[in-house]
Amino acid sequence: IKEEPMEQPIADTVSFGSSSASSKRTLFVPIAPMLSRGRGRPPLPLPLPQRHTKPATQITNLQRRQQVKLLQEQEPFRMVPCQQPNCRAEFQTIKISQHFQQYHKDQWLTYVKKCEDNNCDFRSDQAQDIQRHMLMVHNSKYVQWKETFGCLRFKLPKDTKCPFCDKEVILMNLSHFVSHMDAYHKRLCAYEVPLLKCAAHNCTFQAARCFELFTHWLESSGCSVGLKFDYEIARKVKNADLTAQKNEMLQQKIASKSKT
Ligand SMILES: [Zn+2]
Ligand SMILES: [Zn+2]
Ligand SMILES: [Zn+2]
Ligand SMILES: [Zn+2]
Structure with a gap:
């Protein structure tokens, strides 16, 4: 019987502590987004500076780009949700930079x-x-x-x-x-x-x-x-662009209000 390979969490999980089964924990490290296709489940965010490990430390643009690059190499056609607060788009990892160029212009250069x-x-x-x-x-x-x-x-x-x-x-x-x-x-x-x-x-x-x-x-x-x-x-x-920027800010405000 040929075993189907398990849905491996991709390179975003890291084992901590000793390797014994009981203490083996995986932590979500900001590299890859989780799949979010399941109905009713809210999409999990794309990699962003996250809370655990060193909370105050933000990843640099270079690190961010390297993470995206890795993800694109591993799973270019995987659908990922956009992490921006005012955006509900989903796109293939290979199209991340295109999406940012069009909709989140201030961050395009990062990608x-x-x-x-x-x-x-x-x-x-x-x-x-x-x-x-x-x-x-x-x-x-x-x-x-x-x-x-x-x-x-x-x-x-x-x-x-x-x-x-x-x-x-x-x-x-x-x-x-x-x-x-x-x-x-x-x-x-x-x-x-x-x-x-x-x-x-x-x-x-x-x-x-x-x-x-x-x-x-x-x-x-x-x-x-x-x-x-x-x-x-x-x-x-x-x-x-000034108009576009105003609209983006407005949408962000609406998005953050509807969350509370
Ligand atoms: Zn977006
Ligand atoms: Zn000429
Ligand atoms: Zn050139
Ligand atoms: Zn100038």
Whole structure:
């Protein structure tokens, strides 16, 4: 008789104490969510900083991402409930970052890794995607641009202002823009709006991400003078996001009220 393997609790259970059967305890460690498909049972939360062990210690974003990665590798199609207080969605573990990009924008960056190139804003939760991207975009031609003194592709026009800051913040170059977005405009990183314009004369190419411009430049040798921002689009997305943020906060309030 072939035994069906037992529904193992995945890597989220850890044995504590001695290994004798009586004292063997498992604790739920914030790695994986429990299955919540059973009817009538409220969905258990996804991994979050939890109460036991060291209560005051929150897991870092890096730890969080590693946990999600592990979960995705082990059970990519497992349905998990969203842990956010204002959200009842369920999704496959492989789609966690997509869900956060769309519905919990302020946390999206936690779930994705950025391409290591300092001028680049390609992000994914899949290591293979980043590898493929590296090969395609940061090829020998790209490296050559980087090594060329006076290459304009990674520069910004003099006194270029951040398209999102209320105060006047001058961005020095593309890598400054990328790191500035990461640090100060996390939510806005989640939007994909054609904010970036190829600065070449007569070129109408616009893109949401720097890496899309790199691809465009690799294909269009005439475009070699960098990019500029579309401030009108920036203004629109910023306003739209303020509204979205207000709605999220409102829903969160309603959710927390209905709990009590
Ligand atoms: Zn959610
Ligand atoms: Zn890149
Ligand atoms: Zn800014
Ligand atoms: Zn162009």
